[in-house]
Amino acid sequence: MRILMLISAAAAAFAAHAPAAAKPASSQQFKAGTAISLDPAKAYLLVRSPLNLDVKLLREARPDEVEAYKAERSAALEKARSKYARKLAGYERDIKAWNAMSANARAGQVKPERPVEPTDDNLAFKAIESDKFVTLWGGRVFDKPSQARLIAVDPGTYRLYGQMIEGNNGSMLGFCLCMGSVDFDAAPGRITDLGSFRYPLAEALRDKVKPSWNGLTPGKGGLTGMRVEPMRPADPVPASLASLPREAAAYRAAGKIDNFFGVQIDRLTALPGVLSYRRDEVVDERSGGAAAAN
Amino acid sequence: MALPAPAQAQKVADRNLAPIEVDPAKVPLPELGFTEAAGDRDGYDKYFYFVRSETDFATAYNDIRECDSLTRGIRTYLNGGTVPYPYAGTMAGALGGAIGSALADAIFGSALRRNMRRTNMRTCMGYKGYSRHGLPKELWTKFNFEEGLSGVAEDERQKLLQMQAKAAIAGKPQTEELEF
Numbered sequence: 216m217r218i219l220m221l222i223s224a225a226a227a228a229f230a231a232h233a234p235a236a237a238k239p240a241s242s243q244q245f246k247a248g249t250a251i252s253l254d255p256a257k258a259y260l261l262v263r264s265p266l267n268l269d270v271k272l273l274r275e276a277r278p279d280e281v282e283a284y285k286a287e288r289s290a291a292l293e294k295a296r297s298k299y300a301r302k303l304a305g306y307e308r309d310i311k312a313w314n315a316m317s318a319n320a321r322a323g324q325v326k327p328e329r330p331v332e333p334t335d336d337n338l339a340f341k342a343i344e345s346d347k348f349v350t351l352w353g354g355r356v357f358d359k360p361s362q363a364r365l366i367a368v369d370p371g372t373y374r375l376y377g378q379m380i381e382g383n384n385g386s387m388l389g390f391c392l393c394m395g396s397v398d399f400d401a402a403p404g405r406i407t408d409l410g411s412f413r414y415p416l417a418e419a420l421r422d423k424v425k426p427s428w429n430g431l432t433p434g435k436g437g438l439t440g441m442r443v444e445p446m447r448p449a450d451p452v453p454a455s456l457a458s459l460p461r462e463a464a465a466y467r468a469a470g471k472i473d474n475f476f477g478v479q480i481d482r483l484t485a486l487p488g489v490l491s492y493r494r495d496e497v498v499d500e501r502s503g504g505a506a507a508a509n
Numbered sequence: 510m511a512l513p514a515p516a517q518a519q520k521v522a523d524r525n526l527a528p529i530e531v532d533p534a535k536v537p538l539p540e541l542g543f544t545e546a547a548g549d550r551d552g553y554d555k556y557f558y559f560v561r562s563e564t565d566f567a568t569a570y571n572d573i574r575e576c577d578s579l580t581r582g583i584r585t586y587l588n589g590g591t592v593p594y595p596y597a598g599t600m601a602g603a604l605g606g607a608i609g610s611a612l613a614d615a616i617f618g619s620a621l622r623r624n625m626r627r628t629n630m631r632t633c634m635g636y637k638g639y640s641r642h643g644l645p646k647e648l649w650t651k652f653n654f655e656e657g658l659s660g661v662a663e664d665e666r667q668k669l670l671q672m673q674a675k676a677a678i679a680g681k682p683q684t685e686e687l688e689f
Contacts, residue, residue, distance in 0.1 A: 342584075393579060394636055434635065434689030470586075477582035480629045482636065495636040 239346035240274045244355050244366040251365070253459060258370040258401035260351070261461065262409040263362045263450065266417055267353035268378050269389075273472075274347045275372040275398070284343045291340050295333035302330040344475060349373070350381065358453035365456070370403040374469050378414065378441055379478055387476040390440050394471055395482035395497040395506075397443060397490055399464040406461040410446040415439070415484070431484065442484035466490070468499040470506035526574055526585065529667060533566035536671045538679060539652040543645055545684075553643030553687055555627060558653070558676045561639040570674035576633035577670060580626050581656075619657025626656050635689040639677060642684045652676065 245251065253259060260272075276284065309327035316324070331337065349368050357365040375396045379389025401407045415438050419426035431438035446463035468490040474480055485491045490506075491498045497506040541558070543549075561569065578585040631641060652672035654661045661669075 394633065473585050474579050474582045479625055480579055480632055492636070494638040495633070 240349045240369055242349045242366055242368045244352055244364065245357050246355060247357055247359065249357070251455060251459065253404055253406070254367065255404040256370075257367040258403050259406040260366050260368060260373075260401060260409055261357075261406050261452075261456065262351065262364050263411040264353065264364065264413070265362060265411075266414050266421070267356070268412075268414060268417065269353050269380055270351040270378050270412060271376040271391075272349045272351060272368070273344060273374045273376040274349060274369060275374065276343050276347060277371065281343065288338070288340050292333060292335060292338050295338060299330055299333055303332075306330055342473075342475065344473075348376065358455075361451035361453055363451075363453050365406075365453070368401060370401055372398055372400050374398040374472070375412075375441075375443065375483065376472070377476075377478065377481075379476060387478055390479040390481040391472075391474050391476065392441060392483045393474045393480045394495060395490065395492060396469045396472075397466040397483060397486060398469040399466050401464075402462075404460070406456060406459055407464050408446040408450070408452075408461050409443070409464045410450065411444040413442050413444060415442060428484075437485060439484045440481045443486055445486070445489075467501075468497055468506040470497045471495075526571070526578060529570075529574075531566070531570060531671055533675065536566070536675045538675045539672050540648055541644070541676055541679060541682060543648060546645065549645050550643065552646055556644050556646050556649035556653075557631075557641050557687060558644060558649070558673060559630075559634045559639035559641055560677055560679070560681055561637070562681055564678050566674055566678055569677040570671055572634065572637050572639070573670050573673050573677070576630050576637075577666070579633055580629035619659075623655045623657040631689065640681070641687040641689070642682050643687055 243257075251259075306327055306329055310329075313321070313324075313327055349366070351364060351366055353364070355364060357363050375392060375398070377389060377391035377393070379387050379391070381387055399407065399409070413428075415426045415428050415431075416433060417440070426433050426438060427436075428438055428442065433439070443466065445466060452461070466486060466489045482492070482497075483490060487500070489500050491500050498504070499506045559573075575585060635641070652669055654666070654669055
């Protein structure tokens, strides 16, 4: 029942408030051998990885999208209030009748319940992030020699959200980098080179060795389920992209974020010069300060 | 690439959890002393509690609440003040996460959900610098809960989390510190 209620509530929220102005994140991931010409309205992300694991990126809402979201939410609240007014009138009618009933007449009847007034605090409404996720499919390799994936996305700021597999029934299995990660800007009309995504624990499992990297070990040793190797000049680049404008992603520390998919929680392995941790506090290595929660 | 504005870089991760005022003196300290019996260690993957020295009750309680909230998939953090998220402590604010959890419940079953909660609490509290210590099941069940297909009522949940916070500040036990 709880599941059905949640799904119904969600479906209602999404359907009833289908955004007119909101722009869901869009993406196109290229298969091997696809001829690429850069669309100036799109940003292109290139990343290498030794494992075919799916990764979720989360695009930060632009100011115009934030405004559109607020307007949508206000409209939803207004609609909920109108609905509440009708329910309240019905309740007042019913409770009056209930109060006039004798104890015998009430037997077997359910006392009318006063409806809950919708407020800004209790309104059930989608999160602004709900349509800003992009999936980078691990299995869709653009260039086998370099193990590169290439995806076109809306320009903007993206957070490396986590590694997770989405079932065809909406289920999700994997982990989010909810307790610390990185973000980067994806500029239009060019390729942002994300370097390599590595999975120390999964790679060690594949190689049948104890996980370790650069002196780090799992748990209190600082090694986590995912790490990033920023682009190095020697990194292999697919031949078909060699002449196209490409620049290394400038990673920044990204603070904590919610576990939207209810998966396992983790954080990105510290990235020297960019991201570190003081206990669970996410530290922006460039400023030495705490990174803001998203 | 432009550097973030200094003000943003210094902004601290705020939690979106409504404050719950608690008088620590009124929270019972759970029984933590025991003599290890044969077989107890087999249960330490499931039955454990967290400890951190030089930590006060309010800090420990907030830490446990944050980890509990994060693993439940509800709104835990503020969004830099750009978007209203007044959903403190409710499922309604994180429909995506709630749906994900509910579907996972239906598909993967309660055992996986319980296991995920244990793993998430270990991870989250571990990152916060707490150590983990085992308990016999009968002591553990007096101030903990498992969460699979069925949830725990909010009032009861908070009472148990408060007891866990009390245990967390009770001092480092003689028992062995378990792996992260």
